[in-house]
Amino acid sequence: xxxxxxxxxxxxxxxxxxxxxxxxxxxxxxxxxxxxxxxxxxxxxxxxxxxxxxxxxxxxxxxxxxxxxxxxxxxxxxxxxxxxxxxxxxxxxxxxxxxxxxxxxxxxxxxxxxxxxxxxxxxxxxxxxxxxxxxxxxxxxxxxxxxxxxxxxxxxxxxxxxxxxxxxxxxxxxxxxxxxxxxxxxxxxxxxxxxxxxxxxxxxxxxxxxxxxxxxxxxxxxxxxxxxxxxxxxxxxxxxxxxxxxxxxxxxxxxxxxxxxxxxxxxxxxxxxxxxxxxxxxxxxxxxxxxxxxxxxxxxxxxxxxxxxxxxxxxxxx
Amino acid sequence: xxxxxxxxxxxxxxxxxxxxxxxxxxxxxxxxxxxxxxxxxxxxxxxxxxxxxxxxxxxxxxxxxxxxxxxxxxxxxxxxxxxxxxxxxxxxxxxxxxxxxxxxxxxxxxxxxxxxxxxxxxxxxxxxxxxxxxxxxxxxxxxxxxxxxxxxxxxxxxxxxxxxxxxxxxxxxxxxxxxxxxxxxxxxxxxxxxxxxxxxxxxxxxxxxxxxxxxxxxxxxxxxxxxxxxxxxxxxxxxxxxxxxxxxxxxxxxxxxxxxxxxxxxxxxxxxxxxxxxxxxxxxxxxxxxxxxxxxxxxxxxxxxxxxxxxxxxxxxxxxxxxxxxxxxxxxxxxxxxxxxxxxxxxxxxxxxxxxxxxxxxxxxxxxxxxxxxxxxxxxxxxxxxxxxxxxxxxxxxxxxxxxxxxxxxxxxxxxxxxxxxxxxxxxxxxxxxxxxxxxxxxxxxxxxxxxxxxxxxxxxxxxxxxxxxxxxxxxxxxxxxxxxxxxxxxxxxxxxxxxxxxxxxxxxxxxxx
Numbered sequence: 001x002x003x004x005x006x007x008x009x010x011x012x013x014x015x016x017x018x019x020x021x022x023x024x025x026x027x028x029x030x031x032x033x034x035x036x037x038x039x040x041x042x043x044x045x046x047x048x049x050x051x052x053x054x055x056x057x058x059x060x061x062x063x064x065x066x067x068x069x070x071x072x073x074x075x076x077x078x079x080x081x082x083x084x085x086x087x088x089x090x091x092x093x094x095x096x097x098x099x100x101x102x103x104x105x106x107x108x109x110x111x112x113x114x115x116x117x118x119x120x121x122x123x124x125x126x127x128x129x130x131x132x133x134x135x136x137x138x139x140x141x142x143x144x145x146x147x148x149x150x151x152x153x154x155x156x157x158x159x160x161x162x163x164x165x166x167x168x169x170x171x172x173x174x175x176x177x178x179x180x181x182x183x184x185x186x187x188x189x190x191x192x193x194x195x196x197x198x199x200x201x202x203x204x205x206x207x208x209x210x211x212x213x214x215x216x217x218x219x220x221x222x223x224x225x226x227x228x229x230x231x232x233x234x235x236x237x238x239x240x241x242x243x244x245x246x247x248x249x250x251x252x253x254x255x256x257x258x259x260x261x262x263x264x265x266x267x268x269x270x271x272x273x274x275x276x277x278x279x280x281x282x283x284x285x286x287x288x289x290x291x292x293x294x295x296x297x298x299x300x301x302x303x304x305x306x307x308x309x310x311x312x313x314x315x316x317x318x
Numbered sequence: 319x320x321x322x323x324x325x326x327x328x329x330x331x332x333x334x335x336x337x338x339x340x341x342x343x344x345x346x347x348x349x350x351x352x353x354x355x356x357x358x359x360x361x362x363x364x365x366x367x368x369x370x371x372x373x374x375x376x377x378x379x380x381x382x383x384x385x386x387x388x389x390x391x392x393x394x395x396x397x398x399x400x401x402x403x404x405x406x407x408x409x410x411x412x413x414x415x416x417x418x419x420x421x422x423x424x425x426x427x428x429x430x431x432x433x434x435x436x437x438x439x440x441x442x443x444x445x446x447x448x449x450x451x452x453x454x455x456x457x458x459x460x461x462x463x464x465x466x467x468x469x470x471x472x473x474x475x476x477x478x479x480x481x482x483x484x485x486x487x488x489x490x491x492x493x494x495x496x497x498x499x500x501x502x503x504x505x506x507x508x509x510x511x512x513x514x515x516x517x518x519x520x521x522x523x524x525x526x527x528x529x530x531x532x533x534x535x536x537x538x539x540x541x542x543x544x545x546x547x548x549x550x551x552x553x554x555x556x557x558x559x560x561x562x563x564x565x566x567x568x569x570x571x572x573x574x575x576x577x578x579x580x581x582x583x584x585x586x587x588x589x590x591x592x593x594x595x596x597x598x599x600x601x602x603x604x605x606x607x608x609x610x611x612x613x614x615x616x617x618x619x620x621x622x623x624x625x626x627x628x629x630x631x632x633x634x635x636x637x638x639x640x641x642x643x644x645x646x647x648x649x650x651x652x653x654x655x656x657x658x659x660x661x662x663x664x665x666x667x668x669x670x671x672x673x674x675x676x677x678x679x680x681x682x683x684x685x686x687x688x689x690x691x692x693x694x695x696x697x698x699x700x701x702x703x704x705x706x707x708x709x710x711x712x713x714x715x716x717x718x719x720x721x722x723x724x725x726x727x728x729x730x731x732x733x734x735x736x737x738x739x740x741x742x743x744x745x746x747x748x749x750x751x752x753x754x755x756x757x758x759x760x761x762x763x764x765x766x767x768x769x770x771x772x773x774x775x776x777x778x779x780x781x782x783x784x785x786x787x788x789x790x791x792x793x794x795x796x797x798x799x800x801x802x803x804x805x806x807x808x809x810x811x812x813x814x815x816x817x818x819x820x821x822x823x824x825x826x827x828x829x830x831x832x
Contacts, residue, residue, distance in 0.1 A: 064421040065446035085815050086783070153593050173595045173797075260539060260595050261793035264786075279414060281782040282437035 058289040077289035109194030132192025144257035173262040373403040373426035378725030447662040459685035467656035479660030490618030497524035497612040508644035534589035536605040548577040550645035557767025693730035774823035
């Protein structure tokens with residue numbers, strides 16, 4: 001052990017020097033690339049990193065007029081949140097929707113991409129691809145109004161049920177149907193857009209692999225199972241890791257628009273809670289604390305799932 | 319393979335970026351401060367000599383600022399002899415914007431505070447606006463503000479703004495007269511008759527089209543009319559004294575519970591619209607216009623709008639308006655706060671007392687007879703004529719109702735009622751509406767807790783959640799998702815989550831005022 005340590009000391013110092021030199025050389029060599037990177041860097045510093053200073057108000061009693069004062073209160077707001085009556089229900093609601101989203105919404109674009117990938121008519125494929133992107137560009141307000149119109153007690157769906165002699169169900173005000181409704185909306189809106197990445201990955205699969213599989217006697221399903229899916233596995237893992245980062249992000253507009261007095265018990269999530277407390281009640285510090293907690297959880301999950309991915313043999317995102 | 323993987327990562331990141339770009343695109347600043355305004359006012363200044371300046375922030379509903387060369391704005395500036403630098407904010411963004419502007423130090427001198435929410439209260443307490451309590455007496459108009467209304471605007475017993483005064487009484491009941499005739503009922507005078515009308519309007523096909531397409535009572539997710547009904551059953555308006563003389567919130571009374579039972583009965587019977595939980599707040603008015611309901615509970619002047627609407631659609635729809643009916647609590651009517659927001663003076667921009675007085679003089683002048691009528695009716699001879707009794711007769715060709723002027727009169731305060739000319743009723747209905755409002759003033763039930771609630775620290779920090787808890791529970795009880803037990807439990811947890819502290823703090827302040 002000792003000897004190996006000794007032998008390592010010298011090379012590190014030696015490397016450092018050469019690293020600096022090499023870096024300098026690389027920067028000079030690719031200076032134009034570094035220069036075109038500057039606007040992007042500035043964007044991130046100004047709009048993403050500088051505002052993070054504001055996170056400090058989670059540890060203060062912030063008031064807009066007095067500004068960033070010196071009324072430090074430490075972890076008061078975190079304490080208040082974790083011990084408050086809202087923490088458990090809000091946490092459960094958020095997690096409930098998120099887990100359903102990962103289990104049901106996440107695989108949807110993969111399945112759809114596989115189906116589109118099997119289309120052999122290029123024109124049809126392109127038309128389908130373009131059409132399924134459309135829902136992504138509708139705002140949540142539109143999606144919510146559509147849902148209200150279609151599923152209200154006097155809407156098309158319930159009329160249909162009635163004409164078939166079935167009981168009409170009020171999906172919009174039912175607490176037990178709230179999560180399925182949210183997931184359904186997510187699938188409807190996001191699936192088409194989600195296929196972009198997976199289709200790109202599938203387009204990159206070596207055709208020779210398919211040819212080899214055909215020679216081996218593999219049918220369409222066998223090809224899909226043994227060639228396409230393994231080839232896009234790393235993409236799926238990366239997308240999943242990125243998705244883990246937003247586990248506590250259920251999206252504000254959608255939940256806010258679909259929640260009402262009768263489903264509030266399951267519809268109050270971190271995002272709507274932060275809105276109620278922060279904007280309508282003016283407790284900026286408290287809601288920042290809640291938001292900060294959310295971000296910390298997200299970071300832990302990203303690192304965690306990344307490490308997990310590496311453990312099972314994938315290379316993760318960093 | 320490795321290279322391809324990086325391409326894919328790049329792709330994924332690009333998609334994420336696109337998404338976040340879309341988000342940032344939406345948060346555009348919609349403030350419209352007018353730089354040209356300054357220039358224009360400078361030019362004016364040289365013409366008229368010593369014109370003073372003042373900057374004002376107000377709201378518009380359609381999002382486009384009132385142009386500076388607007389005739390009304392010009393006449394206003396000429397009369398008060400001030401150059402006004404306006405900042406226009408879209409109504410929907412207004413409340414969120416104030417805090418941002420305070421934090422950024424960009425508030426103009428005079429700011430319209432749309433409502434006294436906990437945000438505003440915190441800002442007033444922190445000293446963002448001038449305390450005007452001791453200055454009002456020096457001004458001709460401002461010294462005449464109605465005591466009750468001024469009291470309603472106070473925060474910790476101090477005045478932080480000039481209220482935009484409104485009638486203390488606006489509510490009443492509007493009926494479709496032809497529907498009443500169709501079902502053979504008279505205008506109700508008491509609660510039983512009122513219920514009969516609702517029932518008949520639901521089941522007896524009042525519009526005579528042979529279809530079951532009407533509701534007795536249409537409410538919305540804000541369920542504003544429910545509070546009024548609670549008061550009919552004897553609950554206090556917002557807050558009332560219990561047997562020990564302490565204030566308690568209305569929903570803790572038995573009478574309130576009784577009113578919920580009555581509403582639950584209506585809901586179960588199918589008289590109250592089944593989708594009220596999700597109906598947008600304009601739903602009650604829309605239903606009346608769409609002839610799905612024939613009763614409207616709320617601001618009785620809404621009948622004017624219905625009249626205009628039905629006339630424009632060529633629909634024969636005679637209406638009757640009535641004041642309070644005989645209820646278990648006698649004849650009662652909910653009092654409003656008597657104001658809708660207030661105009662406050664920012665300390666950030668107005669540093670000296672001298673400047674404060676300049677702003678106050680401006681606000682005082684806005685309440686002069688000339689300005690008050692300019693805001694209310696427009697320009698004499700263009701928008702209206704005065705008849706021999708000094709009453710205003712509006713002209714249909716007036717300019718004040720044009721879209722460009724939307725927002726112009728949002729800084730109207732009307733603190734001196736006598737300064738505003740009476741309006742000649744355009745028709746019988748308009749006359750009846752005024753009569754109803756006048757009669758109902760006799761039955762006013764005020765809310766003693768309203769200004770006190772603002773002194774409660776707990777309410778300011780948790781009020782929005784507490785209010786929502788009760789509102790949700792009431793709706794759940796009415797539709798049958800919660801039983802009496804559940805309702806009582808909700809009140810218990812309301813107390814635990816801060817309600818008890820709110821009651822205590824309100825009563826502490828109440829003790830001081832007694």
